[in-house]
Structures are given as C-alpha cells and as structure tokens.
Amino acid sequence: MKNNLILWLLFTPMISSVVVYVVGRFLAPNDTEKPNKTVWLCVAGIAATFVPFILSSINILNGKSVATTIGDITLAFDGISMLVSLTVLILGLAVILFSVDYMAAEHSEEKFYGLLMILITSIIGLSTSTDLFNIYIWFELMAVSTYSLVAFYRNRATSLEAGIKYLTQSAAGSIFIILGIAMIFGTTGKISMQDIPALIASSKRIMIAAGACFITGYGIKCAFVPMHFWLPDAHSQAPSGVSAMLSGIVIETGLIALLRSLSALNPAAASFGIIFLLIGALNMLIGNLGALRQSEVKRMFAFSSISHMGYIALGIGFFLTFQESTASADGVFFHIFNHAMMKGLAFLAAGAIVFNLKQAKGDHSPLMVKDLDGISQKYPWYALLLSIAVLALGGLPPLAGFISKWQIFAGGALSKNPWAMFLIVFAGINSVLSLGYYAPLVNRMYRHQPSQTVLAGISKCSATMLASLILLGIFVVLLGLFPMLISNYTGSASSALLNMFR
Secondary structure (H helix, E strand, O other), X not given: OHHHHHHHHHHHHHHHHHHHHHHHHXXXXXXXXXXXXXXXXXXXXXXXHHHHHHHHHHHHHOOOOEEEEEOOEEEEEXXXXXXXXXXXXXXXXXXXXXXXXXXXXXXXXXXXXXXXXXXXXXXXXXXXXXXXXXXXXXXXXHHHHHHHHHOOOXXXXXXXXXXXXXXXXXXHHHHHHHHHXXXXXXXXXXXXXXXXXXXXXXXXXXXXXXXXXXXXXXXXXXXXXXXXXXXXXXXXXXXXXXXXXXXXXXXXXXXXXXXXXXXXXXXXXXXXXXXXXXHHHHHHHHHHHHHHOOOEHHHHXXXXXXXXXXXXXXXXXXXXXXXXOOHHHHHHHHHHHHHHHHHHHHHHHHHHHHHHHOHHHOOOOOOEHHHHOOHHXXXXXXXXXXXXXXHHHOOOOOXXXXXXXXXXXXXXXXXXXXXXXXXXXXXXXXXXXXXXXXXXHHHHHXXXXXXXXXXXOOOOOOHHHHHHHHHHHHHHHHHHHOHHHHHHHHHHHHHHXXXXXX
C-alpha cells in the first residue's frame, strides 16, 4: 500500500488534468457568461488527491517511510513533500473555487483548469524526487504550465510580453541547472542525492561551481535578486488565480528544488549558507523599495513576494551557516505555508475587487491603488479580507505573518552571532518598512470616500469567490493565534531538511 500512495498522489491530479481538458471541450457552455462545468471536475480531482495525501501524511507523522521505486527512479514522500503538498492542495482548491466566475467569460476555459492541475502535479512530483535529473524534469513541467498560464490572455500584448520575458529568463536558468547536473554527473557518475556527497567531498571546485549554477538557475524561479525582473510583469499580467499560485507556491517550489540539489553538495553547506544570508538581505530591501513605488496593486504584491522570499532565504541561511538547531528551519517552512495563504488571499481579494469594478463590465485594465478608495462601503467582505492579508504580510500580530517571521528571527538569535543579530534587526526594520505600502491600502479602503470606479462597480458578489477568500482568511487568522495547529507539518519538514544536510 505504501508504494502505491505516491503514485496515487501523483496520478490523481495528472489524470484529472486530461479529463478536465477533454471533457471541457465537449461541455463548453453555449452561454459564454456561464462557467464551464468541468471546473467541478477540478474540485473533485483536488478532493480525490487529498485521500493519498492524508494517508501518506499519517505514515510520515507515525515515523514510517513512504517511497516507491520505478526502474532506476525513486520517489520518496518526506516532511518537506508533506508540507509542500498540503500547501499546493489548499491553495489550488481556493484558486479553482475563485476562478469559477472569474474565468467564466474567458476563451478556452478548460485549458486553464487543465494547466492548473498539471501545475499541482508537477509541484508534488518535484517535492518527492530524490535525484537531480528528475527534480529538473518536474521543475520544467512546472515551468511549461506556468508559462502558458502567465500568457493565458494571449490576445493582450502585455500578457504575451510578460510570458515571453518569463520564458526567456527561465530558459536561461535551465541552462545553468543542466550545467550543474552535468558537472556533478561527470565527476561522480551519479545523480542520486544520497550517493553524491561522499563521492564529491574532495572536489571543492566542482562543488562551488555546481552550487553556483544551481543557485543561479533555480534562483531565477525563486525571484532571487538580481534575477527577479520577470516576476512583477508575470504576476501583474496573469489571471489573479495564477498570480496567487505563482507567488504563493511556485517560487517557493523553486527554493525546494534548490535545497534538494544543494544537499548533494552537503560538504559546502556552510559556504552556501552565507550566500543565502546575502540574498535574503538583498531581497528584503529591493522588494520593499520596489513595492513602495508602485501604483498598481498586483505589481505591489509582486514586489512584496520578492521581499518575503528574502525572509525565507534568511532563515535558510541561518540554518545552513550555524545549524545550532532546527528553529530557523521551522520558521522557514511555517513562513512558506503562511506566505501561500497570505499572498494567495491578497491576490484573490484584489482579483475579486477588480472583477466587480472592471472585468465584469469588459474592462481589463489593472487595479490601481486609487481604485480602492472607499470600497469597504460597497464591498465590506472583500475589504476586510484584503486588509487581513496585507496586515498579516506586514507582520502585524497576532496574524500568521508575525509568528513565522518571529520564528525565523528567534532561530537566528540562537546562534548568538553578531552578524546574525545585525541581519535580524535589518529584517525587522524591513518588516516595519513594508507597512509603508500595506497600511495606506487599508486606509484608502476604510477612510476615503468611494471613487467613481467603486460606485459604478457591480454590486453582486460571487459566492465561490467569497468562499475561497474566507478559506484562506481562516488560515491566516487561526495560524496567527494557534501556530501549533501546523507544528507537526513544519517540524517534520525541518527534520527532513536537517537529514538532507547532516
């Protein structure tokens, strides 16, 4: 049974993607204003995927292994796989529910849902891979699906431009990844991450060169500065559900792929830890400064994602450099989950607002900051949930973002290293700085008079959109008040990370 669980976990969303696309071609509604019925097949596919996920998670939490081997390929479900799978399934469900009405009037709606299911499959597959080559294969499958989703509005020049920019930079990153894999395979003759460390321990130059290739290649997908230029365009031009997936889990999955690959170079872990600390500091600063300058809401959130990848990179840097305990790693995985919920909620709430104000009337212009003036008077639920999202992202207690940032900082403080203390203070200042662009959004929604755009917006709110927002909002509030609810998942993930670099 154990061996079948991973295959069930992977094949359920993969088969669902094919079924959704094929059936969707035949069940396309005559009324273009109605959603394609295959969206509910997506919901059923996600629900079915939860079954092997829960069974696999029970085994992991009970200290049992879940792995399978097909030929020379081994797939293993560990603590990291468990956390990543939980995150993508919850966020994916929210995005699908949100898209029922949001994508109802769009051409080739079935392709959108099919690509979403492929994206979910690739993320789960990547998290279970145990060798460098298959990590890369799943990574490329994830990339292909996201290229198509970013450029889904193919009749708009800006959307195509964002997709091409994303494709070009990501393809350049793939070259570096393949080069890194080739260096290691040429030196050791192995691609399994368990076999490589002992064989490459004496090859310092190869380790440094291959590590640099991995950090550059996967760093593009992670939006590490200065390889982040694709992200603001991609997030702002993609459908709001896709923006939520990109920011909430796709860039974090790039980080998981990077960590898995670097674990093959375990003897050089401390050196890479210093690089992560530098990347973390740069991402926090550049992301915040970029967000402060934005007048378009989704671009602001995109730059915010760059900043939050900085907090995550900082926590990884603390863990790899000092390894005093797994406290910083606990904070990293807690923040990965929290960021998915917070940023997913932010993008979907902004998408719901732009749908009511513009898209439902055929206006595809972006949501500007000034469009939020007074929306609480007409859309109180959307305003409340967007406020929860941005205040949590800003680290305001007692919401989820504060707790996970605190865990990262506390983990770094355990090292008692002066440079670690400096970076913690620097990160704290950046967290306060982020309120410089989050707080004005809340102020506009509640204290300004409604703009003409708000007054002219449709009054009816979509039940499925609101349900998806409430789902994510519950996680953002509850995990701030009761962080222990997910401690088994984050603890298992940090233990898996410790085993990778032991």
